[in-house]
Amino acid sequence: MNLKEDEPLVSVICTCHNQAAYVVAAMESVLQQEYPHVALFIIDNGSSDSSQEVIRGWVEKNEEKLNVRYLFHDTPINYCRAFNRALTQVSGTYVVDLAADDFLAPLHLSRAVHRLQETGAKIYFSNVLHLFPDGSTRPFYPVDASGKSNVPVTAGNVFPVVVRRYAISSAALVLDAAVLKAAGGYDENLAYEDFDLLVRMARDHAFVYGDYLGVTKRILAGSLSTRQYQARHSVLLPSTLRVCEKxxxxxxxxxxxxxxxxxxxxxxxxxxxxxxxxxAGQFLELYAHHFPRNWKFFLYKTWFLTKWDVSGAYQWWIKKQGL
Structure with a gap:
C-alpha cells in the first residue's frame, strides 16, 4: 500500500475484562500495524484479575510509540455501554472494536483503509482465523493453500445474508466512525452487540470485503460467543429476540x-x-405475528407446550461440533 502522511486516523477501542493473559497480544497487534495513523483506547471493564496492572505497565512502556489512552472501570458495566463511552471520546475517521483476547494481523488496518478509501464504502470486513484452546485453528470462511477464501463471500448489500445467518464475523469490522456515532453506537439495552450492529449497519450501507485473514479470534470456553445457547438460562437469547423484532x-x-x-x-x-x-415462546409469538403458520411452527409449538428438555444432548452436540 502507498500510505501517505494524510491517511485517515483509525481509532481502535480495546475492551478487557479478566483477560490479563491475552490483552498484551491484543495491544501489541495494534502497535505492530503497518498502517501509521492509529490510536488505541483501552478499557478495563472492572477486571478482578491483574488486567489493569498489565495494561498500565504496557502503556508505560509503549506510550511514546503509539497514541494510547486507557480507562478503568471499578466494577463491570454493560459491554455496549462501556464501548459507547469510549466511542464518544475517540476521534478518527474509522473505528475498530477489538476484544482483548483477539489480535490483528499487521496489514489488517492498511488493507481496510485502502479498500474503504478506494470504494467510498463505510464498512469493511475480512476473513477471521478462529484460534481454539488446544492451539488448532479454523478460518471463518474456508481458505485455499494461498489463504484466500474458497467459498463465495457476499459483499455490497449484505442485509438479507446477515439477517438469515452468521455470515460475517464482527471481529473483522472496520467502520466509518461518523456512521457508527450517528447510529448511536451499540444498543445499550442488549446483552451483546454484534448481530444488532451488523443488521443496523447493513440496512443502509454497503459492506466491502478484503480477502485476507485480518484478525485472529480466540474461541475460549465460557466466552460470550459460546454462551448464546446456554442451557436453560441464556442471557443472550432475549437480546437476539429484540434484534429480530427490530x-x-x-x-x-x-x-x-x-x-x-x-x-x-x-x-x-x-x-x-x-x-x-x-x-422460545416469544419467538413463536413473533413468528405468528408476521408470517403464516406452517408445519415447522406447529412442530415447535408442540415442543414448546410439552417442555421436552433435550438440553443435555444438545450441549453435547454443540461441544462435538466445536460451536
Missing amino acids: IAAMVRTSEERHALKFRILHETKHSLASANFKV
Whole structure:
C-alpha cells in the first residue's frame, strides 16, 4: 500500500475484562500495524484479575510509540455501554472494536483503509482465523493453500445474508466512525452487540470485503460467543429476540422477509433445544405475528407446550461440533 502522511486516523477501542493473559497480544497487534495513523483506547471493564496492572505497565512502556489512552472501570458495566463511552471520546475517521483476547494481523488496518478509501464504502470486513484452546485453528470462511477464501463471500448489500445467518464475523469490522456515532453506537439495552450492529449497519450501507485473514479470534470456553445457547438460562437469547423484532420493522423485500422467517425459526429451534422455553415462546409469538403458520411452527409449538428438555444432548452436540 502507498500510505501517505494524510491517511485517515483509525481509532481502535480495546475492551478487557479478566483477560490479563491475552490483552498484551491484543495491544501489541495494534502497535505492530503497518498502517501509521492509529490510536488505541483501552478499557478495563472492572477486571478482578491483574488486567489493569498489565495494561498500565504496557502503556508505560509503549506510550511514546503509539497514541494510547486507557480507562478503568471499578466494577463491570454493560459491554455496549462501556464501548459507547469510549466511542464518544475517540476521534478518527474509522473505528475498530477489538476484544482483548483477539489480535490483528499487521496489514489488517492498511488493507481496510485502502479498500474503504478506494470504494467510498463505510464498512469493511475480512476473513477471521478462529484460534481454539488446544492451539488448532479454523478460518471463518474456508481458505485455499494461498489463504484466500474458497467459498463465495457476499459483499455490497449484505442485509438479507446477515439477517438469515452468521455470515460475517464482527471481529473483522472496520467502520466509518461518523456512521457508527450517528447510529448511536451499540444498543445499550442488549446483552451483546454484534448481530444488532451488523443488521443496523447493513440496512443502509454497503459492506466491502478484503480477502485476507485480518484478525485472529480466540474461541475460549465460557466466552460470550459460546454462551448464546446456554442451557436453560441464556442471557443472550432475549437480546437476539429484540434484534429480530427490530428487523421486522426494517425489512423491505420478499427476500428480506424470507431471511427473517428463517432466522426466527432457527432461533426458536435452538431456544427449544437448549431448554430456554420462555424466549422460545416469544419467538413463536413473533413468528405468528408476521408470517403464516406452517408445519415447522406447529412442530415447535408442540415442543414448546410439552417442555421436552433435550438440553443435555444438545450441549453435547454443540461441544462435538466445536460451536
